[in-house]
Amino acid sequence: MRRRSLLIAVPAGLVTLAACGDDGSDTSEAGDSAAPSAPATSAAPPPKIVDGPLPAITAGAEFGQKPTVAKGSGEPSKQLAVKTVVAGGGKAIAENDYVVADYLGQVWSTAKVFGNTYDSRTPQAVQLAQGTVIDGWRYALTGKKTGSRVLFSVPPTWGYGTQGNEQAGIGGEDTLVFLVDVKDTFGARSSAKGxxxxxxxxxxxxxxxxxxxxxxxxxxxxxxxxxxxxxxxxxxxxxxxxxxxxxxxxxxxxxxxxxxxxxxxxxxxxxxxxxxxxxxxxxxxxxxxxxxxxxxxxxxxxxxxxxxxxxxxxxxxxxxxxxxxxxxxxxxx
Incomplete structure (x- = not known):
């Protein structure tokens, strides 16, 4: 069975087309393309964007390559640390856009990987909207361009808060590290092409x-x-x-x-x-x-x-x- 990502909340489907009698049940498990869904409430003020600290990429440094990221060293920032590792030249991402991306997600203190799309070769499509994805993703990726590789760390305030995410093995004090390869972005005026x-x-x-x-x-x-x-x-x-x-x-x-x-x-x-x-x-x-x-x-x-x-x-x-x-x-x- 296809497992639902943890990165996004269950998306609203076509309201007038939802099939009757289907409860949409799933059997998601942490570690299988898991990514951070938005917590029940997301009302933190915008973070300050800082340069670091951020852990090193130890393998797969090129855009699209499966990366390996080192364990965080020392204390992580209490703000949102963001680094554009590869600057893309494509479309700029706006808030509320859907982005199609490969990503690796892990815990700062242990380097425990809780999300990885590179192995499945199935990028995630994630909407950068409040209440749909954790705020760390919204603030780190908005304004970036397609073709970019972005490394960032997300403290609990803009992640899962003090409740963490038990399904993904994320505690309430865990800072998260993401490496994201942005492949495409879609907004309200996107159309077919062919x-x-x-x-x-x-x-x-x-x-x-x-x-x-x-x-x-x-x-x-x-x-x-x-x-x-x-x-x-x-x-x-x-x-x-x-x-x-x-x-x-x-x-x-x-x-x-x-x-x-x-x-x-x-x-x-x-x-x-x-x-x-x-x-x-x-x-x-x-x-x-x-x-x-x-x-x-x-x-x-x-x-x-x-x-x-x-x-x-x-x-x-x-x-x-x-x-x-x-x-x-x-x-x-």
Whole structure:
């Protein structure tokens, strides 16, 4: 079973698409891509950013290489110590962005590793938002650029506080050390990127191909809705294929077939959404499985793979509605 990271709080999935009867239970264990989820409250004032002290990187010094970091020497800073080991030249990270990164996390005093994505070769996608990730990550990475390697230490005040994180083996007095390789960043105006695919079937909706971060148009034809699932590329990216048990980061817009009325959109909220394909309606899980990261996909969901005659209350979705979505797959999480 895919284990959930400890770095992030359980992300809010598509509220109007959450699969009924799925409690989203998991069996996370410390040490398997574990990373620090935000504590229940996160109200500490901003830290002062200082240069050190920080432990040495003893192996894997290049960006993307699996690193080894020495045990901390002496007393760690009571503030946030941050060092850009490799300065990237890509996009700047803004607060509330999602960052895709490899990282190593360990305890200052013992060098005990509690998080490592290098072995699994599966970078984490983490939102740098208050209450979603520990504050040390927000303050250390905001303003950095993609392609950067950042080493930083996080005292309890901007980590887990005095309660620690028992699941990860982190005590209430532990200062944490992270080495993070930032691969990409995504904000509210992120879009698919790839090759446009011809939309030649006049009986299917036509989706706009703009990649400026604005919501694409969805033109629903005056025709009967298809009885089977449709999942077609509008823009085909060149990233990895999405597996049935993956979690993904997306931009999306949803309308009903009959009247073309929009009922949900990340563009309207100005916030990306992440979710597991195991926790959404079958039309989404089947439609996105096998599609490539970076793509825009047209998904037409018939009632039997959506909500049938029992749509979520207040969703604006009618009984027996066929649903039409434009989905930009930005990253796997």
């Amino acid at each position: 090759t446009e695919v011809a939309q030649e079937d006049k009986d299917l909706p036509k989706v706009g191909t703009n990649t400026d971060g604005k919501a694409p148009s969805i033109e629903v034809p005056r025709a009967d809705a298809p009885g089977k699932l449709v999942a077609n590329y509008v823009i085909e990216g060149d990233g990895a294929e999405v597996a049935a048990d993956d979690s993904v980061l997306v931009q999306y817009k949803g309308v009903q077939w009959g009247d073309g009325k929009e009922f949900d959109s990340t563009y309207g909220r100005g916030q990306l959404t992440s979710f597991s394909l195991e926790q959404v309606v079958k039309g989404w899980s089947q439609g996105l499985t096998g599609k490539k990261v970076g793509s825009r996909v047209l998904i037409v969901v018939p009632p039997d793979l959506g909500y049938g005659d029992d749509p979520p209350q207040g969703s604006g979705i009618g009984k027996g509605a066929t649903l039409v979505f434009s989905v930009d797959i930005l990253a796997k999480m």
